[in-house]
Amino acid sequence: xxxxxxxxxxxxxxxxxxxxxxxxxxxxxxxxxxxxxxxxxxxxxxxxxxxxxxxxxxxxxxxxxxxxxxxxxxxxxxxxxxxxxxxxxxxxxxxxxxxxxxxxxxxxxxxxxx
Amino acid sequence: xxxxxxxxxxxxxxxxxxxxxxxxxxxxxxxxxxxxxxxxxxxxxxxxxxxxxxxxxxxxxxxxxxxxxxxxxxxxxxxxxxxxxxxxxxxxxxxxxxxxxxxxxxx
Numbered sequence: 460x461x462x463x464x465x466x467x468x469x470x471x472x473x474x475x476x477x478x479x480x481x482x483x484x485x486x487x488x489x490x491x492x493x494x495x496x497x498x499x500x501x502x503x504x505x506x507x508x509x510x511x512x513x514x515x516x517x518x519x520x521x522x523x524x525x526x527x528x529x530x531x532x533x534x535x536x537x538x539x540x541x542x543x544x545x546x547x548x549x550x551x552x553x554x555x556x557x558x559x560x561x562x563x564x565x566x567x568x569x570x571x572x573x
Numbered sequence: 574x575x576x577x578x579x580x581x582x583x584x585x586x587x588x589x590x591x592x593x594x595x596x597x598x599x600x601x602x603x604x605x606x607x608x609x610x611x612x613x614x615x616x617x618x619x620x621x622x623x624x625x626x627x628x629x630x631x632x633x634x635x636x637x638x639x640x641x642x643x644x645x646x647x648x649x650x651x652x653x654x655x656x657x658x659x660x661x662x663x664x665x666x667x668x669x670x671x672x673x674x675x676x677x678x679x680x
Contacts, residue, residue, distance in 0.1 A: 502662075509666070
């Protein structure tokens with residue numbers, strides 16, 4: 460069964476550094492998402508991406524964040540100048556055409572900012 | 574904006590039935606989804622209600638009443654492996670997750 464994959468599974472970085480989180484969505488899906496989940500809290504929407512551009516973004520997704528689909532398979536989240544409060548689990552998800560409400564999540568990247 | 578409220582914790586006995594409620598305030602609503610998340614794991618899609626009424630998928634059923642801004646997830650024949658957090662979610666391109674309900678199934 461096709462699945463969403465994410466790398467790395469864990470990332471430790473120093474405050475102020477840049478990190479890139481990588482995702483490979485399910486191959487025929489057209490909608491891509493990034494979410495974050497601070498430990499013990501709910502899943503928070505960051506951004507959705509369709510047709511090579513951002514569809515929606517939350518108030519969390521400020522100029523510190525950017526997304527890119529550099530090729531036909533990868534979908535990346537870049538966090539510039541990381542802050543302590545960026546420590547969280549980051550999930551990528553994808554959905555098929557016409558089924559945006561049925562999202563398939565990757566296993567997540569646990570980011571720790573020191 | 575959107576907000577979806579759920580009870581924080583529910584405990585139920587193995588083999589029993591449990592209902593997890595979700596009340597929401599949202600604009601531009603496109604139906605209600607439900608996700609399961611085990612500790613340390615990723616959310617897994619369970620069901621989606623586009624219209625009012627009941628949707629059944631095996632042991633899980635989900636209900637939506639748009640006029641009442643209310644939905645629920647019904648889990649039947651509870652198993653120990655059902656112990657997890659359950660989230661309702663609404664929205665379309667911008668998805669808002671509910672506050673989450675931690676279900677504990679006890680023997």
